[in-house]
Amino acid sequence: MATNDEKNNLVNLAYVALKRDITEGVYRPGDKLLMRGLKERYEIGSGPMREALSRLVSEHLVTAISQRGFRVASMSIEELTDLYFARAHLEAMITELAVKLGDESWEAGVIASTHTLSKVAQLTSAEDMLGLWDARHKAFHLAIAQGCGSAKLLELRLTMLDQVERYRQLWLRHTVFSADALEAKREEHRQLVEVLLSRDHVKARDMMFEHMTGPVSIISEIIEARDLACQA
Template sequence: MATTAVTRTDGVHARLREDILGGVLPPGHRLKFPDLCKRYDTSVGAAREALTRLASAGLVRGQAHQGYVVTPLSVEDLSELTVARVEVECLVLRMAITEGDVRWEADAIAAHHLLERAPYLDPDNPARSTAEWAAAHAAFHEALLAGCGNRRLREVATGLRDEAELYRQWSITPALAKGRDVNAEHRAILDAAVARDTELAVRLLGEHISLTSRLLIDSAEA
């Protein structure tokens, strides 16, 4: 019985996450339990557990007396999140390059190989990346930081990156309009990290994170 409940929750969580990141449930959208139970053919308990997990990843937000909403996007929140990510992820990458061994290099190269070959844009929704690419993207960044021996710092970095995923999905359209070459950015970061060029790798990662923020903010202002 417990296994069935966990499986049901996992399924609702996966579908809700996909709909949020895919823009089906846009930022600010109220997530009412009757609607969720009908839409995902699930129980209130499973829906509540799924929302709790999504809240911990920053994709939904609880509001007093109103339940949950898809996390609203704001320039202020994005700016704050970007500063935190640059500080933490660059620190963790610096430590990873210092502490990482040949196995770390091999894992990062392998993760990048999978990322390069994953289909980028969803043919049914070209304003969003595919789930396969998004998973490979997260795995690549995690592999880059995995050489750092400080588990807590790695977990903080991963948590901040999870929070930024909603912003990243909404940045795809302005990025395409500006001709952003995300593949080239990833390749340059990897090459610098494997070459143990710490300063270059850290600078490139910081620019990579900041560019997503800048494109979204410029788009919002326009």
């Protein structure tokens, strides 16, 4: 009667669970999503299941062909490139606006989330550390973006974030599990924050664009290696 969220119907539960399963790789890119299996796994009827799938279609995580069912959206170097290109431009634009428009509480939010991110230490398991760093890293970038003041731009940003999530996961493991890469990121973030607070919006914009496109080459290599492994 108290703690329950807004939306707790079966459609939502299935939607969230399937989305996680796809981004975590339980279902691989291109896999066919059979109704029978989905119904069993998520303990739900076809109607609600279709609705959940339908939502993921509009997020481009699943593709649908009429009368031929659903598949996990495929992944490709081409999509990776275009996705990161578009996202980098969007994020750079939002950053420029944030530097121009952000007020004191924005600055405070950026500084606070920078600090929180820097304090992630190797605690329990490596997997937990990955999750924690990821969450705080996302919070850091969100804190920056929020300065733009536009709910709609932040919404566009989220749709891009959802779409890159599977690719970003590949980069995440590569970065967090390498002391060098992690230190390099930390330095990038430090410089970024410095420029943000100096209110140089042109430099901030350019720097954010670079920050966002950096991972592309790394992810490309991982995907190519994985594709080769699959053929063998």
